[in-house]
Amino acid sequence: MDTKQKRIRVLMFPWLAHSHISSFLELAKKLMNHNLYVYFCSTATNLDSIKPKISPHHSLSIQFIELKLPLLPELPSYYHTTKGLPTHLLNALFKAVEMSGDGFATILKTHNPDLLIYDLHQPWAPTLASSLNIPAILFYTASAAGPFFAFHAWKKLKGEEFPSPEFYINDCFMPTKSSRNEFGRTPPDSSNTEKTFQAFRHSLDIILVKSFSELEGKYMDYLSILLNKKVVPTGPLVRDAIEEHHENEKEILEWLTKKRKASTVLVSFGSEYYLSNKEREAIAEGLELSEVNFIWVLRFPVGDKDKPKLEEALPEGYLERIGERGLMVEGWAPQAKILQHTSIGGFVSHCGWSSVMESLKFGVPIIAMPMLMHIDQPLNARLVQDVGVGVEVKRGKDGSLEREEIVKVIKQVVGEKDGENIRNKAREMSNHIKIKRDEEVDEVVQEINKILHKGGLKIHDKKVNV
Known part of the structure; x- marks a missing residue:
């Protein structure tokens, strides 16, 4: 029997940016060290760049899955990544990824993972997974302070006061009401705010955040209350020099x-x-x-x-x-x-x-x-x-x-x-x-086991206080 069939099989689906892929890859390595098997899904351009970063030790525990984007005339395949992507083509890349849903559904059906770990920029991915009874959790690769600020920035637009004065930022950085989108990062021509909230809401029971409690404990605790989901830090996930x-x-x-x-x-x-x-x-x-x-x-x-x-x-x-x-x-x-x-x-x-x-x-x-x-x-x-x-x-x-x-x-x-x-x-x-080493990842694996032990329930939208 294939040894991967005896192990928890996780499909990891990062956004196409270098920092996102690197974060997902480092988390993948930690999960493989805990005897999980990883399917890593991205475009051919990105996969070609990260395959050399996999050690022989990890090579038997990971399979790279190509996500084929539709060919758009303005977006040749070597631009199926944000690395080196001219700024004016970012919207085209978002569009191409959103159009790849059918292909991603085929990947889910073919490999039938026990769990999907998805990124903020693919809020549609957990819905596809849910239709196949595959549980899905969000891995947020930025600071917990980001969504803390974003949720309250929107509350302030509704007349509520922002609770944390140390996070006042210069007006030159602030988006307008009409342009405010996923912390300034998603394309301005889509309904980004609702999609961002969906990505958080659709995560089953927990949300993984690339951080650690000594740095952002109070923001992770607050988000757990706000989202009615446990926010679980993964640690810094820095690649070994x-x-x-x-x-x-x-x-x-x-x-x-x-x-x-x-x-x-x-x-x-x-x-x-x-x-x-x-x-x-x-x-x-x-x-x-x-x-x-x-x-x-x-x-x-x-x-x-x-x-x-x-x-x-x-x-x-x-x-x-x-x-x-x-x-x-x-x-x-x-x-x-x-x-x-x-x-x-x-x-x-x-x-x-x-x-x-x-x-x-x-x-x-x-x-x-x-x-x-x-x-x-x-x-x-x-x-x-x-x-x-x-x-x-x-x-x-x-x-x-x-x-x-x-x-x-x-x-x-x-x-x-x-x-x-x-x-x-x-x-x-x-x-x-240094002292904590992989304590956070130990907890991540424990939480994954809890979710799978419950039987991989479909996505359910718990009440979110935003």
């Missing part, structure tokens, strides 16, 4: 090793955000004036015909002026290996949730620089500041970055005595993560 392999990592790490302990900042804004010319200029000038060492990972959209050369994208003479104090890296860098290096003293980050988790795992304080049009990032930045592991770079009233503010925050976090509390708090969070 030893698993990272980049062609330029030797050069980067050799450069970093020459720097003093905690004297250098990593500057990176995620895999899907491309800086505007004004943002790039302000950051470049801020780094130059800060007088700290830095590694700056700079990205441009894949296939951009107007992509500038590196020296053209920076202020004139910039590379010559910074000299050995700065290292410019175009494209990708081994982020985890850089963050765990002793020469790193801070992380200038957009505060994407996966980057926040990586920074805290390695005890690196955060210079929080969230980007416009991403409501989750300023929320994460406020959370980082509220718990004392970083400081937010405040934008001007018009939303612009100002070099003087960048300099001030970098020096505060990395160099000044006032920043010692921040650095200590970041190390404290790192110690919590």
